[in-house]
Amino acid sequence: MSESTEKTAVYLDFIREAVAKDIAEGRTREVRTRFPPEPNGWLHIGHAKAIYVDFGVAESFAGRCNLRFDDTNPEKEDSSYVDAIKRDVRWLGYDWEDREYYASDYYEKLYELARLLIRKGLAYVDDLDEEQIKEYRGTNVPDKNNITYTPPGRNSPYRDRGVEENLDLFARMRAGQYPDGSRTLRAKIDMAHPNLLMRDPVMYRIRREPHYRTGTIWCIYPMYDFQHPLSDAIEGITHSLCSLEYEIHRPLYDWFIEHCEVFPSRQIEFARLNLTHTVLSKRWLIRLVQEKKVSGWDDPRMPTLAGLRRRGYTPEAIRDFLGRIGIAKTDSMVDIQLLEHCLREDLNKRAARYMAVLRPLELVIDNWPEGRVEMLEAVNNPEDPHHGKRLIPFSGKLWIEREDFQEVPPPKYFRLFPGNQVRLRYAYIVTCTGFDKDPATGEILRVHCSYDPETRGGDAPDNRKVKGTIHWVSADQACSLEARLYEHLFESERPMDIPEGGSFLDNLSDKSLERLRGAKGEPALAALEPGTSVQFERLGYFCVDTDSKPGALIFNRSVSLRDSWAKIAKKSM
RNA sequence: UCCCCGGUUGUGUAAUGGUAGCACAGCAGACUCUGGAUCUGUUUGUGGGGGUUCGAAUCCUCCCUGGGGAACCA
Numbered sequence A: 001m002s003e004s005t006e007k008t009a010v011y012l013d014f015i016r017e018a019v020a021k022d023i024a025e026g027r028t029r030e031v032r033t034r035f036p037p038e039p040n041g042w043l044h045i046g047h048a049k050a051i052y053v054d055f056g057v058a059e060s061f062a063g064r065c066n067l068r069f070d071d072t073n074p075e076k077e078d079s080s081y082v083d084a085i086k087r088d089v090r091w092l093g094y095d096w097e098d099r100e101y102y103a104s105d106y107y108e109k110l111y112e113l114a115r116l117l118i119r120k121g122l123a124y125v126d127d128l129d130e131e132q133i134k135e136y137r138g139t140n141v142p143d144k145n146n147i148t149y150t151p152p153g154r155n156s157p158y159r160d161r162g163v164e165e166n167l168d169l170f171a172r173m174r175a176g177q178y179p180d181g182s183r184t185l186r187a188k189i190d191m192a193h194p195n196l197l198m199r200d201p202v203m204y205r206i207r208r209e210p211h212y213r214t215g216t217i218w219c220i221y222p223m224y225d226f227q228h229p230l231s232d233a234i235e236g237i238t239h240s241l242c243s244l245e246y247e248i249h250r251p252l253y254d255w256f257i258e259h260c261e262v263f264p265s266r267q268i269e270f271a272r273l274n275l276t277h278t279v280l281s282k283r284w285l286i287r288l289v290q291e292k293k294v295s296g297w298d299d300p301r302m303p304t305l306a307g308l309r310r311r312g313y314t315p316e317a318i319r320d321f322l323g324r325i326g327i328a329k330t331d332s333m334v335d336i337q338l339l340e341h342c343l344r345e346d347l348n349k350r351a352a353r354y355m356a357v358l359r360p361l362e363l364v365i366d367n368w369p370e371g372r373v374e375m376l377e378a379v380n381n382p383e384d385p386h387h388g389k390r391l392i393p394f395s396g397k398l399w400i401e402r403e404d405f406q407e408v409p410p411p412k413y414f415r416l417f418p419g420n421q422v423r424l425r426y427a428y429i430v431t432c433t434g435f436d437k438d439p440a441t442g443e444i445l446r447v448h449c450s451y452d453p454e455t456r457g458g459d460a461p462d463n464r465k466v467k468g469t470i471h472w473v474s475a476d477q478a479c480s481l482e483a484r485l486y487e488h489l490f491e492s493e494r495p496m497d498i499p500e501g502g503s504f505l506d507n508l509s510d511k512s513l514e515r516l517r518g519a520k521g522e523p524a525l526a527a528l529e530p531g532t533s534v535q536f537e538r539l540g541y542f543c544v545d546t547d548s549k550p551g552a553l554i555f556n557r558s559v560s561l562r563d564s565w566a567k568i569a570k571k572s573m
Numbered sequence B: 001u002c003c004c005c006g007g008u009u010g011u012g013u014a015a016u017g018g019u020a021g022c023a024c025a026g027c028a029g030a031c032u033c034u035g036g037a038u039c040u041g042u043u044u045g046u047g048g049g050g051g052u053u054c055g056a057a058u059c060c061u062c063c064c065u066g067g068g069g070a071a072c073c074a
Helices: A014-024 A045-060 A079-092 A103-119 A130-137 A163-175 A224-234 A244-260 A282-290 A305-311 A315-325 A336-350 A453-458 A523-527 A564-571
Strands: A032-035 A064-069 A100-102 A123-126 A184-187 A202-206 A220-222 A239-243 A266-270 A352-354 A360-365 A374-379 A389-394 A397-401 A421-424 A429-437 A444-451 A472-474 A479-486 A513-521 A533-536 A540-544 A553-560
Touching: A014 A045, A014 A239, A014 A266, A032 A045, A032 A239, A045 A064, A045 A079, A045 A239, A045 A305, A045 A315, A064 A079, A064 A103, A079 A305, A079 A315, A100 A103, A103 A123, A103 A163, A103 A184, A103 A202, A103 A220, A103 A224, A103 A244, A123 A163, A163 A202, A202 A224, A224 A239, A224 A244, A239 A244, A244 A266, A305 A553, A315 A336, A336 A533, A336 A540, A336 A553, A360 A513, A374 A453, A389 A472, A389 A523, A421 A453, A479 A523, A513 A523, A513 A553, A523 A553
Parallel strands: A032 A064, A064 A100, A239 A266, A352 A533, A360 A444, A479 A553
Antiparallel strands: A123 A184, A184 A202, A202 A220, A360 A397, A374 A389, A397 A472, A421 A429, A429 A444, A479 A513, A533 A540, A540 A553
């Protein structure tokens, strides 16, 4: 039979399913979405999920996604954040073309829409202050037993002002005739509504604060609930995708669209991303930066896109991760190991291999001809022959990894110990003949071995099995480098679970950064550009740091290689 | 208290009244000049009770449980 008779299961997440239905049933022809960041912080991996959903859903239906800055709070926003956000979205691999919009460009239109609501008797200027509004809303009232309950709210005494008076008052608000906080414009909905957000929400507040784009032109600013649906409408957004916390705002979203008689966008909510061992809340990330717990927004331990980039994460790995975690409405906590897995998988295919020694121990080949240096051939990437080969210098004095030698080997250890044979990667098979030890401290100072000249390149002509292969660097030709090893910023899987009376900062790990300044690498490492990702054989993937300079090389460990020895060692303990 | 939304192996996520699958993690093995990579095999799940049905993760109902909301922030 032809393949066309076979049922091909095409999986659509619940959002794409809803969009497909809207198209099938004729509610919309094209799909238009938007990614609406507020420029008050740098983007993190949680935003990356939103970007992936917003741009991805549009792309699935041959639609378009706008980039819109939701900038209606002048107290927190700044153009430096706009630049950082644009750079990060582009880096992740998304293009908004010429569709770069700002809610602040809609202020005049929004003002007119507010006047429309006033004329329809659906909005009024209120003279109540912040405290009074809260009290009239009828919330947080403790009863005799000190249990809070939610009574119906009471109407503001200013609720029934006439249309003309409201229009005049609102114009005066805009004109700056009243002090900050003295009046608001409120939607007239229902002060007894069970959804507290529907109890006459504030649409405009007075705030004399220069805005990074509109300067001092305005002293009244629209609130999110009023502004967002209408901004969506102005741009013809068909599907306004946002996180679960806005679910309860949807009736309001719909109310403003209906009564302003504008383009009917549809809001659909999905669960935001949570990751183990980190925090993804702008408020908390900003504290880490401000209280200098990290070096900045782009500290390689930060879950920001800039931090991940500096750490060595690739956009491909992040997008792969986002695709794997899926989209749903269940609150979830994704294991950060999945992110790490995606990075390893991507870099395994692409990163060139090099040898570097993090904690050097001297290895002397006693039968090596004095002063001789050989150039040996090494494969750049066993996963992909197109990467070619390179030559690395080899001599009788090498650096090896301190943990690759044991005076007394633990069970199943097949690296260097007295009497044992190992292969020096791409070089020779050597036999450990002894070691020098500081009698006072017990520290191993130097390991001695002899090499087998018949095994050049690492192959034994007699086909003998050598179980262990270790990496090395020729001491005289090596370049010095600093390796920065990172662990999770928080040891706790859920750092947001704060101990009684403490702060999430108490959960900060003191092992999240280890700087190894005495590391040694093969000479070619010195020529790499900042941002380049490589694999240090047997150790992990490393990325040349943005601060790395000739003579002061810095490599960030992006992620370690899977370490099955660690498991064996742990088990036999 | 009230309102809204959820609960499928350890973690995510499918199955849309008809065989509970996939990925990661875990475990076991094969292979290997990275204890890497790759490959093979494999353990573990529908929150609970009742109902509808030939048949329920799916529909109804009660309970349990988790998250969110009650800003002149977004």
